[in-house]
Amino acid sequence: MVNRSDVHYFGAGPAPLPTAVLEEAAQVLLNYKDKGVGLCEISHRSPEANAILAETKQALITLLDIPDDYDVLFLQSGGSGEFSATVYNLVAIWVEKKRAKIAEEVGDNQDEVLARLRKVVDEELKLDYLVTGSWSLKASQEAARLVGAKHVNVAADARKANGGKFGAIPSEDQWSLTPRTAGGGPALVYFCDNETVDGVEFPAFPKSLEGDDAPLVCADMSSNFISRKVDVRKYAVIFGGAQKNIGNTGIAIVILRKSLLPPHATPASPDLLRQLNLSVGPIVLDYPTIAKNNSLYNTLPIFDVWVAGQVMLGLVNAYGTKRIGGQEEISNEKARSIYDTLDKYPDVYRVVPDKSVRSRMNICFRVHGGDADKEKGFLAGAEKKGLLGLKGHRSVGGIRASNYNAVTTEGANLLVKYLEEYAKS
Incomplete structure (x- = not known):
């Protein structure tokens, strides 16, 4: 059995969610605020629903x-x-x-x-x-x-x-x-x-x-x-x-x-x-x-709406007066470390977009010039290390590492480590 803690998911959407939010979601689906009914079962016009809307x-x-x-x-x-x-x-x-x-x-x-x-x-x-x-x-x-x-x-x-x-x-x-x-x-x-x-x-x-x-x-x-x-x-x-x-x-x-x-x-x-x-x-x-x-x-x-609210409240509580600036710092640092590693091995990796407009969220690159077999091998090796969801969009192919907020710094660092190991091998 593979545990959630064993993998890091880089899919572009649906994307990963904070584990703490999902654990709480599992509870409220069954019994919201000890009412005996789950959150999917309450009226959207109830006081509880209005409170969730306002909070979110x-x-x-x-x-x-x-x-x-x-x-x-x-x-x-x-x-x-x-x-x-x-x-x-x-x-x-x-x-x-x-x-x-x-x-x-x-x-x-x-x-x-x-x-x-x-x-x-x-x-x-x-x-x-x-x-x-x-x-x-x-x-x-x-x-x-x-x-x-x-x-x-x-x-x-x-x-x-x-x-x-x-x-x-x-x-x-x-x-x-x-x-x-x-x-x-x-x-x-x-x-x-x-x-x-x-x-x-x-x-x-x-x-x-x-x-x-x-x-x-x-x-x-x-x-x-x-x-x-x-x-x-x-x-x-x-x-x-x-x-x-x-x-x-x-x-x-x-x-x-x-x-x-x-x-x-x-x-x-x-x-x-x-x-x-x-x-x-x-x-x-x-x-x-x-x-x-x-x-x-x-x-x-x-x-x-409740899930979205819990995700955003988590950021509010985590960053305080920094607001979204706190998350921006982390997003930028994760993206920087991944791009720096890709740029370090130009004979192995090629970042697709121009450097001036590289997305911090969706890091698209090719392996060995887009060689299909080698990219399949790259993806297979990543999966063995618990790095999932790296396949590029079906319309363009290649590799795509989506660096969303729920991708932890640990996950980004493990991807960097794999990029280094693959390039050197």
């Missing part, structure tokens, strides 16, 4: 120092569902702003308002995407499916600057962002902060997206959530699936600027969107509805 939300607010003018939502969408949700919600806001402006100019002539609005949508509606890996590519493709390819502006495609493959981020002077003008600009600018498949991470927030007239920035942080400091104010929407750094599969977490919610902002009505041949999103992805109902419009998996 507060833990995230504390860790990332989220300002009061932001809300935190929990949805069952997963990260991929948020590809759609960001489009549905922010396009509806963009359309309503345009409609209101036209109505001010032409008055109550609804036929004229609709005619002019159709022209504005046809000519001006743009969604900017920075395509730096597999997930931002999927997000841009989903946007094109929902609103039409003519409205999607791929402002940067990393493959064009990297021999047709992902692994770099084009310099910002090469981006073709939709121009920002008074009362104009894209409905959103979208990027994936960390590309799980391709091992590419933005080293910092893009400078070209800063400023008072900055567009609505949506960032997918599924695989580097709560691993480093984030200036939340620079984003309109941050989202991430829980199953990598935060919890188990089942929920997505959204950090949303409250100015995008009623009464500050009003989305276009479903009837108007249909008249404009634009998609109407499902109610379970509608941010105003989810926010109004404290994430409980439909049956939220409270157990999944």
